[in-house]
Amino acid sequence: MAKRNSRLEDLREACVAEALVIIGETGLEQLSLREVARRLGVSHQAPYKHFPSRDHILAEVVSRAYSAFATYLDQRPRHADPHADLHEMGLAYLSYAHDHPLHYRLMFETQLPNPAEHPEMMRNAKHAFSLLRDAIALLPGHPGAHPPEMHALFVWASLHGLAAVMRSSALGTLGLSGDALQQMVPFAMAQIGLTLEPPPRTDR
Amino acid sequence: MAKRNSRLEDLREACVAEALVIIGETGLEQLSLREVARRLGVSHQAPYKHFPSRDHILAEVVSRAYSAFATYLDQRPRHADPHADLHEMGLAYLSYAHDHPLHYRLMFETQLPNPAEHPEMMRNAKHAFSLLRDAIALLPGHPGAHPPEMHALFVWASLHGLAAVMRSSALGTLGLSGDALQQMVPFAMAQIGLTLEPPPRTDR
DNA sequence: GTTCATAGTTGACACCGTCAACTACAGATT
DNA sequence: AATCTGTAGTTGACGGTGTCAACTATGAAC
Incomplete structure (x- = not known):
């Protein structure tokens, strides 16, 4: 060779x-x-x-970004309680976006003309997503109502949207206070958590 | 002149x-x-x-995309009930992203080096966001807990993330079924609704 | 020793954004 | 009326880009 x-x-x-x-x-x-x-x-x-082309070099870089992201998510602190574990993963997601803005941009703000042409990159993206899906699949309760993929996709989308909005100049642009920014992460995590479990006992 | x-x-x-x-x-x-x-x-x-530069022409295009988006949101069917009204707005957001992918990409996937240099564009973006914030401010209940901006930002981020994920090739990439796609919008709207209201009475 | 695939080089081409200098022309000033 | 002036549009250049084509060097296989 x-x-x-x-x-x-x-x-x-x-x-x-x-x-x-x-x-x-x-x-x-x-x-x-x-x-x-x-x-x-x-x-x-x-x-x-x-x-073969510029896009292929970029796809390789993006692919490794996904791989590093998945590794990071996989190495987060683990909890026995599935809900706590999922919460930890959400925080890991957001903190990764915050601490590695370069990788984040590569994964979610890179425009590749034809992602389907870069299967290795898609494999890595899929793996990162599967970590979240599997964590959600471990949750007890309403098992048959909706497949875990659907919950996972919603959580993924919410986290992604939140990270994107926070990463962008949106906060300044939209005239939000600095306090709102600091409170946003715990607030959003609580909101997302709401959607994963009917609050156990409060019975509302 | x-x-x-x-x-x-x-x-x-x-x-x-x-x-x-x-x-x-x-x-x-x-x-x-x-x-x-x-x-x-x-x-x-x-x-x-x-x-003055290529970016300025792009900023003008993006600015008008925001303006059209705000107009669309503003012209959606209105409901007397604030919750129903907000639900309608969420659907309007997602359907706009679905029906006008070009405008959507312009607003949320266009990379401008320095958004702050294009105040007119930012004004239009801010206006679109304010429609959502104001609709949320009209919601009854837990008024003092968090400012409506925070709820609005979360909803905005979730909608945005969902639209982005659905718009991308993520669904195919992540190996999700077509059924999941169809059910995703109502499912996500319900999840977001969960975060805005303790489920009222199911009667409506 | 010859063959041959491969990594790397050189050179060209058509694009791009942008700077600078030019022309054409409408209004305002005198 | 004649002149000045500011502006819209043109032409031409420069350095940058991705990529195609043809070339050279090298090292392994036969």
């Missing part, structure tokens, strides 16, 4: 790594294959020997 | 309209000022007499 190269251990790996650095430094919009090649001291066509 | 032009009533308007057409035909990524100019039979620099 001889994947090894003399100067660069593996140009393919180096390209992916450098692309991530560029995105982190100057933003997703500024990423260009020529800049990647330039930084690696290699000709502007060299990356094309490893990726 | 003499804003009138002989051949084109107003090149500025024509540019905005043509930009929207291009985005609709070939996607947001394919929009270029040179293509706009080309289609209008005008030199590639003509648009720059009306917009």
